[in-house]
Amino acid sequence: MTQAIDQIFVLTKHWLVGLVPVGAQPLCSAILSVAAIIIVFATLFAITTWLERKGLGRMQNRYGPNRVGPFGLLQPIADGVKSLTKEDIVPITADHAVHFLAPVLLVAASLMGYAVLPIGRNMVLVNLNAGVLYFFAVGSLMELAVFMAGWSSRSKYSLLGAMRAIAQMISYEVPLVLASIVVIMQAGSLSTVSIVNMQATYSGIWPHWFVFTPWGFAGFVLFMVAATAESNRSPFDLPEGESEIIAGYYTEYSGFKFALFFLGEYIGMFATSGMAITLFLGGWSAPFSFSFLTWIPSYFWFFAKLLALIMVFIWIRGTLPRLRMDQLMNLAWEFILPMTLLNLLTAGIWHFMPAGSLRWLVCGSMVVVPCILLSSRMKHKKKLQVRIYHYSE
Amino acid sequence: MIGEGILKGMAETARNFFGSYVSKDRLVTLQYPEQRDPQIEAARSFPFLVCDGGDWQQAMRCVACQICEKECPPKCIFIEKSKDKKPDANGKLQFYPAVFNIDISVCMSCQICAEVCPFDAIKMDVDHDLSSDDRFGGLLLNKQRLAKSNEYYNSIHPTEAAAVDARLAGERARQEAKAKAAAEAKSAAEAKLAAATPVQPAIGEPR
Numbered sequence: 001m002t003q004a005i006d007q008i009f010v011l012t013k014h015w016l017v018g019l020v021p022v023g024a025q026p027l028c029s030a031i032l033s034v035a036a037i038i039i040v041f042a043t044l045f046a047i048t049t050w051l052e053r054k055g056l057g058r059m060q061n062r063y064g065p066n067r068v069g070p071f072g073l074l075q076p077i078a079d080g081v082k083s084l085t086k087e088d089i090v091p092i093t094a095d096h097a098v099h100f101l102a103p104v105l106l107v108a109a110s111l112m113g114y115a116v117l118p119i120g121r122n123m124v125l126v127n128l129n130a131g132v133l134y135f136f137a138v139g140s141l142m143e144l145a146v147f148m149a150g151w152s153s154r155s156k157y158s159l160l161g162a163m164r165a166i167a168q169m170i171s172y173e174v175p176l177v178l179a180s181i182v183v184i185m186q187a188g189s190l191s192t193v194s195i196v197n198m199q200a201t202y203s204g205i206w207p208h209w210f211v212f213t214p215w216g217f218a219g220f221v222l223f224m225v226a227a228t229a230e231s232n233r234s235p236f237d238l239p240e241g242e243s244e245i246i247a248g249y250y251t252e253y254s255g256f257k258f259a260l261f262f263l264g265e266y267i268g269m270f271a272t273s274g275m276a277i278t279l280f281l282g283g284w285s286a287p288f289s290f291s292f293l294t295w296i297p298s299y300f301w302f303f304a305k306l307l308a309l310i311m312v313f314i315w316i317r318g319t320l321p322r323l324r325m326d327q328l329m330n331l332a333w334e335f336i337l338p339m340t341l342l343n344l345l346t347a348g349i350w351h352f353m354p355a356g357s358l359r360w361l362v363c364g365s366m367v368v369v370p371c372i373l374l375s376s377r378m379k380h381k382k383k384l385q386v387r388i389y390h391y392s393e
Numbered sequence: 394m395i396g397e398g399i400l401k402g403m404a405e406t407a408r409n410f411f412g413s414y415v416s417k418d419r420l421v422t423l424q425y426p427e428q429r430d431p432q433i434e435a436a437r438s439f440p441f442l443v444c445d446g447g448d449w450q451q452a453m454r455c456v457a458c459q460i461c462e463k464e465c466p467p468k469c470i471f472i473e474k475s476k477d478k479k480p481d482a483n484g485k486l487q488f489y490p491a492v493f494n495i496d497i498s499v500c501m502s503c504q505i506c507a508e509v510c511p512f513d514a515i516k517m518d519v520d521h522d523l524s525s526d527d528r529f530g531g532l533l534l535n536k537q538r539l540a541k542s543n544e545y546y547n548s549i550h551p552t553e554a555a556a557v558d559a560r561l562a563g564e565r566a567r568q569e570a571k572a573k574a575a576a577e578a579k580s581a582a583e584a585k586l587a588a589a590t591p592v593q594p595a596i597g598e599p600r
Contacts, residue, residue: 059406061419319406320399335395375395 006297009036010122033125037114044306045266046076052314059318083259091154091252098152102145103257106264109141113271116192120284120299124193131192132184135275136177139230142268143169146232146239146249149261153252161248164325165239168229171332172236176226176272178340182219182347183210183279192275196283205289209282214363215347218371220280222340224312227276229332231269233313235320236328273309274302281305335374342370434550437517439497440470440506442539449540450489451479454514457490461506461515469499470506493539497523498532513557519549 004011017029050065050073057064065072090099116131118124128134143166150162187195199209210216229236240248250261277283284298323331346366353359413419423430440461444452457474473492481487506515518541525531547554 055410058410058413061409061413062422063420063424315403315406315410318410319402371395378395 002295005295006121006299008297009120009299030125037125038111041111041114041267041270042263044270044303045263046080048266048270048310049076049079049262051310052317055311055314056318059315080259083256086255088255088257089252093154094252095152095154098148099252100257102149102152103253103260103264105148106142106145107260107267109138109145110264110268110271112138112141113268113275117271117274117278118193118196118283119274119302120297123284123299127191127193130190132180132190132195132275132279135192135271136173136180139268139272140169140173142230142264143173145264149253150249153249155252157245157247157251158249160245161239161241161251164241164245165232165249167325168232168236168238168328171329172226172229172336175222175332175336175340176230178337179219179223179226179343180275180279182215182343185344185347186210186216186351192278192283196278196285199282200285202289207282207285207287207289209280209285209287211280211282213350214360214367215343215350216280218339218343218346218367220276222336222343223276223280224309225331225336227269227272228313228316229328230272231265233265233269234317235323237322238325238328241322269313270306270310273306273313276309277302277305330378334378338374339370342366432519432549434552436519437502437504438521439500439502439518439523439534440495440504440515440539441518441541442493442536443514443516443546444540444542446542446544449537449542452481453489453536453540454481454512455490455493456481456487456512456514457493458488458511460509460511464505464509466503466505467499467501469496469501470494471496490536493536495534495539496532497534498528513561516546516550516553516557 013029013032016032017025020028053075054064054072065075068074068078090096113135115125116128116135146165146169147162150158150160150165153159183195184190187198189195189198199207201208206212211220232239238244238248240250245251250258253261284302286293286296286298286301346363349366350359350363353362409419443454445454446452457472459472459474462470462472471492471494472490475489475491478486479489481489502517504517507517523532543554543558547558
């Protein structure tokens with residue numbers, strides 16, 4: 001019974017695929033999986049917009065949306081209708097083809113990453129043996145889409161936003177990949193499925209998630225910081241900083257294309273969060289191994305973790321102000337990149353040292369000490385000088 | 394250590410988040426169409442025309458002198474003076490505005506029209522729920538939509554309206570006294586004239 005609940009979607013798909021002729025089965029199977037992913041994550045996008053507006057509202061002591069439906073739950077539908085019925089304005093000097101393709105490519109690129117995300121036990125679209133590599137490769141397509149949007153709009157704000165976005169996304173792509181390499185080193189595999197399987201074992205009640213090791217914890221935090229920057233979310237939302245450059249690279253977009261940008265950005269955020277869950281938080285595995293918890297299906301744990309990470313994203317957005325460009329770059333190159341490089345070394349030492357408290361001590365201090373040193377250096381470099389006014393009092 | 398301030402800030406937002414569910418005092422938002430703040434007396438939105446009770450057409454204080462139309466900085470008032478005269482609230486024959494339109498999409502709520510009006514006929518309203526699905530007709534207020542009673546004026550700006558009423562009552566009393574005095578003088582003169590009448594033929598007589 002437990003097995004049946006856990007595998008219900010897999011079994012349903014097998015049954016559905018079995019209904020069509022053998023020749024059409026691979027195509028039918030792919031279409032079913034892709035449709036399921038698109039529907040589920042687009043729905044999650046709608047729920048997240050509502051959650052985000054409610055959460056931010058409460059953090060600012062407001063109610064948030066409360067007019068459309070009970071507790072404003074139908075707000076995403078109202079937003080969707082609004083963006084669908086709005087006029088689609090394209091600047092007359094814009095490169096029409098590229099201007100049209102940019103949001104499409106963004107959504108397509110952000111959806112492609114889901115192909116290798118194990119959402120539940122046996123629930124992965126393709127078990128690529130280079131899954132993590134594939135994920136980061138298609139993730140970097142989003143940068144192209146953003147630059148296409150900024151370049152084709154023929155607007156100075158769009159171009160400035162695109163420039164910022166490219167600078168930021170390329171800078172944070174490096175630590176993002178480096179932070180995940182520690183897991184690949186430990187797991188010895190690039191396949192997301194085997195990475196999750198490796199973490200879904202338990203000693204006592206505690207799982208072997210990679211986040212419960214010094215290098216894994218550091219890697220997770222660094223990965224999440226880089227993922228925030230990759231998805232252009234606050235406090236790294238310089239590419240669309242409203243107060244500075246209108247809306248950045250999508251200044252010239254309106255109507256449903258604008259909504260597609262939002263969709264693409266959120267879907268991309270879910271994908272990177274899903275990758276963080278896969279790499280560090282044990283994917284679909286349960287956080288404790290209690291026998292009375294086994295009836296909870298694996299996909300439930302995946303989505304619970306995903307929602308928890310989304311909450312953290314919202315929480316951070318409600319807390320932190322936007323960084324300045326130089327602060328953003330300093331953080332990437334002076335703190336996160338050295339930390340990820342050192343983390344590689346820590347993971348190697350962890351692998352070759354015998355298990356025990358000494359290993360914890362050595363690897364823990366290898367994470368904490370550089371962190372303190374690097375942050376104090378960054379603080380030291382911050383020169384606060386008294387401004388001298390030459391022409392006034 | 395990096396991130397200390399971030400954690401402090403996140404604790405603060407978390408406190409706000411949960412606090413807003415616990416204490417209602419934190420949620421200062423007024424649910425506008427259902428709940429409203431009490432109206433501030435000095436508030437003003439757009440002008441309206443004061444009527445002294447009864448039929449609004451009859452009782453309008455405006456005599457179509459067109460001073461407000463000329464003074465209006467954004468030129469949002471349009472008045473057409475009547476050809477005939479009608480008795481006003483005091484029974485005196487006056488011109489009246491055949492057409493009186495204010496385009497509140499142009500009006501800037503400067504109150505100059507209310508200040509220049511010698512008849513206290515145009516005053517500032519406080520009504521601000523004026524959104525309309527017709528951006529031209531819905532925001533062009535005609536005479537009927539502009540006409541509001543003096544009681545309404547008293548209810549929205551009590552202090553100002555009381556002063557205006559007192560002034561108008563004083564003026565009316567003065568006018569009545571003047572009229573009475575004039576009538577008395579007239580009747581006295583008539584009486585005198587009547588007394589003098591018998592002599593008149595004598596005046597007319599050639600000497």
